[in-house]
Amino acid sequence: MKRFFKILIILIISVSSVNAQEVKFTASAPKTVRVGEQFQLVYTLNGRGSNFRGPRFEGFQNLSGPNSSSSSNVQIINGSMTRSVSNTYTYYLRATKEGENTIPPATIYYDKKKYESESLKVKVISKGSTSRQTQQKSSSKQKNIKNRQIQSPRNEKEVFLEATVDNTNPYMGEQIIVSYRLFTKVAISSMSINKLSSFGGFWSKNITDENQRLSQTTEHINGEEYVVAEIRKIALYPQMTGDLVIEPMELECIAQIRQQNNSQRNSRSFFDDFFNSPFGGNVYNVNKSLKSEPLKIKVKPLPLKNKPSEFNGAVGKLTVRSKIDKTELKVNDAINFSVTISGKGNIELIDELNVLFPPDFEVYDPKITNNIKTTNTGVSGSRKFEYLLIPRNSGQFVIEGVEFTYFDVLEKKYKTSRTSKYTINVEKGSGVASNISYSGVAQEDIRYIGTDIMHIKKLPIKLLKIDNYFFGSTAFYLLLIIPVLLLIIFVFVWKNLKKKHGNIALMRHNNATKVAKRNLKKASSFLKENNKKEFYIEISQALWGYLSDKFQIPRADISMNSVNEALTKRNVKPEIIEKFIETLNNCEFARFAPGDATSMMEVIYNEALEIISRIERELR
Amino acid sequence: MRKKISIVVFLFFYIGLFASENDSLINNANKQYSEGLYTKAIENYQKVIDKGYTSSELFFNLGNSYFKMNDLPSSILYYERARRLAPNDDDIQFNLKIVNSRIPDKIEKVPELFFKQWWNSFYNMFSVNNWAKITILMFVISLVFIGVFVLSKQRRIKIINFWLGILFFLVFVFSFSLSYQKYIYSQKHHEAIVFTSTITIKSSPNINSVDLFVIHEGSKLIITDKVDDWFEIRIANGGVGWLLQSSVKII
Numbered sequence: 001m002k003r004f005f006k007i008l009i010i011l012i013i014s015v016s017s018v019n020a021q022e023v024k025f026t027a028s029a030p031k032t033v034r035v036g037e038q039f040q041l042v043y044t045l046n047g048r049g050s051n052f053r054g055p056r057f058e059g060f061q062n063l064s065g066p067n068s069s070s071s072s073n074v075q076i077i078n079g080s081m082t083r084s085v086s087n088t089y090t091y092y093l094r095a096t097k098e099g100e101n102t103i104p105p106a107t108i109y110y111d112k113k114k115y116e117s118e119s120l121k122v123k124v125i126s127k128g129s130t131s132r133q134t135q136q137k138s139s140s141k142q143k144n145i146k147n148r149q150i151q152s153p154r155n156e157k158e159v160f161l162e163a164t165v166d167n168t169n170p171y172m173g174e175q176i177i178v179s180y181r182l183f184t185k186v187a188i189s190s191m192s193i194n195k196l197s198s199f200g201g202f203w204s205k206n207i208t209d210e211n212q213r214l215s216q217t218t219e220h221i222n223g224e225e226y227v228v229a230e231i232r233k234i235a236l237y238p239q240m241t242g243d244l245v246i247e248p249m250e251l252e253c254i255a256q257i258r259q260q261n262n263s264q265r266n267s268r269s270f271f272d273d274f275f276n277s278p279f280g281g282n283v284y285n286v287n288k289s290l291k292s293e294p295l296k297i298k299v300k301p302l303p304l305k306n307k308p309s310e311f312n313g314a315v316g317k318l319t320v321r322s323k324i325d326k327t328e329l330k331v332n333d334a335i336n337f338s339v340t341i342s343g344k345g346n347i348e349l350i351d352e353l354n355v356l357f358p359p360d361f362e363v364y365d366p367k368i369t370n371n372i373k374t375t376n377t378g379v380s381g382s383r384k385f386e387y388l389l390i391p392r393n394s395g396q397f398v399i400e401g402v403e404f405t406y407f408d409v410l411e412k413k414y415k416t417s418r419t420s421k422y423t424i425n426v427e428k429g430s431g432v433a434s435n436i437s438y439s440g441v442a443q444e445d446i447r448y449i450g451t452d453i454m455h456i457k458k459l460p461i462k463l464l465k466i467d468n469y470f471f472g473s474t475a476f477y478l479l480l481i482i483p484v485l486l487l488i489i490f491v492f493v494w495k496n497l498k499k500k501h502g503n504i505a506l507m508r509h510n511n512a513t514k515v516a517k518r519n520l521k522k523a524s525s526f527l528k529e530n531n532k533k534e535f536y537i538e539i540s541q542a543l544w545g546y547l548s549d550k551f552q553i554p555r556a557d558i559s560m561n562s563v564n565e566a567l568t569k570r571n572v573k574p575e576i577i578e579k580f581i582e583t584l585n586n587c588e589f590a591r592f593a594p595g596d597a598t599s600m601m602e603v604i605y606n607e608a609l610e611i612i613s614r615i616e617r618e619l620r
Numbered sequence: 621m622r623k624k625i626s627i628v629v630f631l632f633f634y635i636g637l638f639a640s641e642n643d644s645l646i647n648n649a650n651k652q653y654s655e656g657l658y659t660k661a662i663e664n665y666q667k668v669i670d671k672g673y674t675s676s677e678l679f680f681n682l683g684n685s686y687f688k689m690n691d692l693p694s695s696i697l698y699y700e701r702a703r704r705l706a707p708n709d710d711d712i713q714f715n716l717k718i719v720n721s722r723i724p725d726k727i728e729k730v731p732e733l734f735f736k737q738w739w740n741s742f743y744n745m746f747s748v749n750n751w752a753k754i755t756i757l758m759f760v761i762s763l764v765f766i767g768v769f770v771l772s773k774q775r776r777i778k779i780i781n782f783w784l785g786i787l788f789f790l791v792f793v794f795s796f797s798l799s800y801q802k803y804i805y806s807q808k809h810h811e812a813i814v815f816t817s818t819i820t821i822k823s824s825p826n827i828n829s830v831d832l833f834v835i836h837e838g839s840k841l842i843i844t845d846k847v848d849d850w851f852e853i854r855i856a857n858g859g860v861g862w863l864l865q866s867s868v869k870i871i
Contacts, residue, residue: 471752
């Protein structure tokens, strides 16, 4: 019981001692910050406060806060126990305005009493100023790190960010790799990338494994040892030619500068513990923002020489394969046809393949799957185009081999790889399947797949001399005049000839009767003289001559037969012909016959006269 | 006389030599065209033309080559030249239609009356030289009929031949006038193709005059007048204006 009271008394004393403790409400913030830099503003109350009211910030941006936390601490020294409780309110601020800025006091109630913190003066310096490194007071009270302002290492190169590219003069579409490396001689506790480079004009692909720990190596630069961490590696594919700039990357890191035994000035030699949490000595967290240099890339255009027309921008080292699941099928069955492009290069940028499917096939848009592996050396993998084909008509079809052209960077040459071609036998479907295509009006118009100009003209080609016009030429006019002249000459000659030729025959024809009459007249005079011999000569002359002239029979050819023929031809009546021949016969007969010459001569004369006049009449 | 004959023989030989050389040039060019070497093909075709020859086929092939090189104005220029020589060639019409569908300007033609179309297709059925030959043939036929008319004695034959002679003489006069018209047309180079990518047509032959409308390369114009460096032009839809002659090439 006595002991109980002892404890009670101690407790009472201790509580009273807490009560007796002076209540302090303090504020702490770095004295100097840079514009845009993050820092912490911490209010601490050594007791359980309530109703905390923060200040209004001017020239600072409140990023987060107030975040309150409390801690209690019990200490027993030599049997006496001290218990301390503290409340902290933390703000994360960013300076926005250059100059001397004041943070007004905050207020808090403790034990129904109002406490006010002191107001803080924070000097905000411009971004570019590097003469003084910002310092920060330790954020965690628990670690019991001294809040001390330290001089930053004078050498700017304690920590720096370097961007390198493996090829500053690539071809368009050629892969280049940009790596960002952090060189440091001090420990870095944390870092955050503020701004990634923008890659205007490039297609980019991050090839860093985010989950992996940063790889670290050591490098010596100017005799100084640096730890190098590769922060990020990006594969870039230029999409345009000319001068391109990779904007710098910005990151912020907290360098931990450890200080031993307050030997502040010769700090450099102690910065050899990297990325380790210091467990001894004093550590200063230095917030640094780093920026890499902009990189200039000069992108060469792909050579125009021997550039195949089907080239669509693929650059690298690529191969193409195709696969088909069946080549024998029925109408309306589906075929899976896939083309895979694999290798190293900008395969993700290949949009379309020039596959010639038979026009009768129904072709669906390809399903594209990528299987891309990113390694430290760049992007490789495959891109698969899966086509679904449905033949709508039966027959034998050919899927031509797919030609894929790419630019081989190493050999600086365009290369074409080709897949094999497939012959597909489509049989007529049976039953239901075939009905689908024939239902309704199945006839189709002929589809034109493309238009092109007609092909050139082949030899023989007719060449004309320039301005060689037949019309209006001398030859043209000559050809007009010559026929006229020819015609005139022809008509003239024709008429002359006709005159000459026609005169004799015509005259004789026209004069036949006249001559015959003349002969008969002579004969009649001989009859009067009773000159028998002369009379008959004249008579026969008259008859034969008449026939000869009239029917244009040469005298030598004339005979009874030819007379008969000629007269028959002229459609003379047979009785007249008979009569004529009788007269001729009589004439010949009477010539040599004895007897009454006079009466006979008279009969013959009359007969001859009569037959000639009858023929004349007949012929008219 | 013997000398004359030898000259004639030599001339024939000479022309024959040239013809075979031209053929080989054209053959080469055709091969190069098929292989896709359009620049070389154009060079070879041009060589033949530079020797002073024209040919609708040659112009057609040149047009094709330029088309393949995507030089549309030149392509149109040569197709139009080919069409002047062979107005009814279907291939030329077809290709010209395709090329014209690819140039920026689509100028609506004022539609022609149907009988004018008929007339044009009839008129374009033969070239100038063929029309001239037809003219001579018609003349000779009419002369034959007239000759028969003059010489014949028989009344019926005389009447028939007289009218036939008159008919063919009229046909002769008609075809003569057609040939003449075509000849005049072929002598007159009054159409042009725009070769500048964009050109503003002015209201008068002065750079400071009002802008009327804008046409683009490949469009066909009809030249109606000329003042200094300026052409007065008319486009197919009837628009009239002035442009600098350096921006066009005459068909």
